[in-house]
Amino acid sequence: MEIKYFLKKEKAFELMAKIIIEKVIEKPNVVLGLATGGTFEKVYENVICLSKIKNVNFSKVFTFNLDEYVNLKQELYKNSYHFYMDNNLFNFININHDNIHFPCNFQNNYNSGELFQDYDKKIHDIGGIEIQLLGLGANGHIGFNEPGSKIDSITRCIELSHTTIKDNSRYFQSINDVPKKAVTMGLKTIIDNSKMIYLLAFGENKRDALKRLIDSKGFDPNYPVTILKNFKNLIIFTDLKFN
Ligand code: PGA
Secondary structure (H helix, E strand, O other), X not given: OEEEXXXXXXXXXXXXXXXXXXXXXXXXOOEEEEOOOHHXXXXXXXXXXXXXXXXXOOOOOEEEEOEEEOOOOHHHHHHOXXXXXXXXXXXXXXXXXXXXXXXXXXXXXXXOOOEOHHHHHHHXXXXXXXXXXXXXXXXXXXXXXXXXXXXXXXOXXXXXXXXXXXXXXXXOOOHHHOOOEEEEOOHHHHXXXXXXXXXXXXXXXXXXXXXXXXXXXXXXXXXXXXXXXXXXXXXXXXXXXXX
């Protein structure tokens, strides 16, 4: 585990974008694992900017998004992660839309616990994910693997925790509009298939969760991020300092 401290998070967003762009230039058919949330808006803004400057070809790149809401009302489609990705990245690069993957359709309803083995199989069959981007929930989730997630969890439909619903309500008019369920890559899916993981965590509300990871001796299901403790190729970008 390597921790890179940034005084200004903008520098981290720039560096993350540079790493992605350099990888796409080096390996045009690279497989990327993509995250959403506030943290990645600026990363993708920098990716778009650099891709224009360097005239980068994304047409052979494959992407697998970490998660997606379930049973989102039609009028709230702008809150879907499909829309987020189009609006923050895909519409501004020459990606082939056949190469974009999400774990589910946000308009469909699924039962919590329902497994999405096909998603894991697709990721596995393509040879895994070269660069996996991860944000960090204040409650220690990665993707939507909420506290209580199992070490061997695969892609599945999960009920969102109250903390997550509250945190994400800032994107909705009312907290009642926030979906109660999502489909997320599992912890095992992430660990087994990623070659390199970048975890980005900025702001005081992430301190506790990040400290749990740093101090952990092994996996603690109450803080799913601790699954990363023994992952060799993990780089953490943060503006938090720990003594
Ligand atoms: P954020 O979300 O980037 O909006 O803080 C991170 C997460 O919940 O994974």
